[in-house]
Amino acid sequence: MRDWPGKRVAGGINFLRGRGRRFERALEKLDRLTDFANSGDVDLVVFSGDFTAMGTRAEFATARAAIQPFVTSPAEFVCVAGNHDIYTRTVVREKRFETTFEGLLETDLPDSRVDGPWPTVRLLGDDVAVVALNSAKPNPIPWRSSGRIPSVQLEALGEILQRSDIEGRFVFVVTHYAPCLADGSPDTPTHGLENAEAFLRTCAGIERGAILCGHVHQTYRVRIPAIGPEIFCAGSATMHELEGFWMYDVDGGSIAARRGRWTGSGYEVETLEANPLPEGGAQE
Numbered sequence: 351m352r353d354w355p356g357k358r359v360a361g362g363i364n365f366l367r368g369r370g371r372r373f374e375r376a377l378e379k380l381d382r383l384t385d386f387a388n389s390g391d392v393d394l395v396v397f398s399g400d401f402t403a404m405g406t407r408a409e410f411a412t413a414r415a416a417i418q419p420f421v422t423s424p425a426e427f428v429c430v431a432g433n434h435d436i437y438t439r440t441v442v443r444e445k446r447f448e449t450t451f452e453g454l455l456e457t458d459l460p461d462s463r464v465d466g467p468w469p470t471v472r473l474l475g476d477d478v479a480v481v482a483l484n485s486a487k488p489n490p491i492p493w494r495s496s497g498r499i500p501s502v503q504l505e506a507l508g509e510i511l512q513r514s515d516i517e518g519r520f521v522f523v524v525t526h527y528a529p530c531l532a533d534g535s536p537d538t539p540t541h542g543l544e545n546a547e548a549f550l551r552t553c554a555g556i557e558r559g560a561i562l563c564g565h566v567h568q569t570y571r572v573r574i575p576a577i578g579p580e581i582f583c584a585g586s587a588t589m590h591e592l593e594g595f596w597m598y599d600v601d602g603g604s605i606a607a608r609r610g611r612w613t614g615s616g617y618e619v620e621t622l623e624a625n626p627l628p629e630g631g632a633q634e
């Protein structure tokens with residue numbers, strides 16, 4: 351209840367004023383997304399956070415039930431928390447995210463964990479690695495929704511990227527907050543990743559990899575000069591009129607990314623011809 355006078359009242363008003371309606375068909379849309387996970391062609395599903403609006407127990411229970419079809423699908427499942435999931439200090443204290451997603455935050459490199467379950471690392475086959483970092487934190491001030499990757503996680507990421515069993519792989523680095531907007535510029539101090547520069551510096555040397563994020567309600571890809579991996583923001587998979595996601599095909603050291611869209615009754619993925627290679631990009 352101590353959280354209610356601040357963040358949750360503001361979030362609740364925001365929700366009732368329209369945000370909630372934009373997610374009315376979220377469960378139906380998630381159900382359609384499971385078609386991809388069950389297709390047999392998808393090895394890995396990545397959720398980049400914001401499963402809930404205000405991190406309540408009821409929302410977490412609904413979200414966990416909603417993602418169960420992905421968990422039981424043949425695809426591996428990796429997720430990170432969003433700021434809406436780590437909404438208040440109470441949510442953190444009660445470890446609601448970690449408890450709800452227990453069993454889904456497993457890592458193949460337990461010795462590299464430095465901050466609860468983070469970084470979470472998955473080694474897929476012989477050629478892909480996923481490193482998931484937490485950038486979400488409570489923002490008690492109602493008008494703030496910024497994030498930060500704790501420096502211990504960034505240091506751990508740097509060490510992971512140097513490992514001989516990681517170096518030869520295509521590396522997906524996943525976190526909720528976008529390190530930049532669609533035009534490559536920084537997000538605002540009240541909404542963005544506070545230490546985006548340090549994060550990008552840590553990732554700069556990745557020769558074969560991609561940074562996957564969410565938070566910004568726009569599906570985009572962007573490359574920043576001197577930063578090795580391209581950045582892909584999923585946007586929101588289920589938010590009305592902004593639905594989007596990315597489908598990646600990794601082949602050795604290269605990646606082909608196609609944008610997914612909601613058609614009104616299902617999702618479709620663009621052909622590579624409709625999503626041409628960026629200038630100097632790593633697509634093949």
Ligand SMILES: [Fe+2]
Nearest residue numbers: 400432433565
């Ligand atoms: Fe977010």
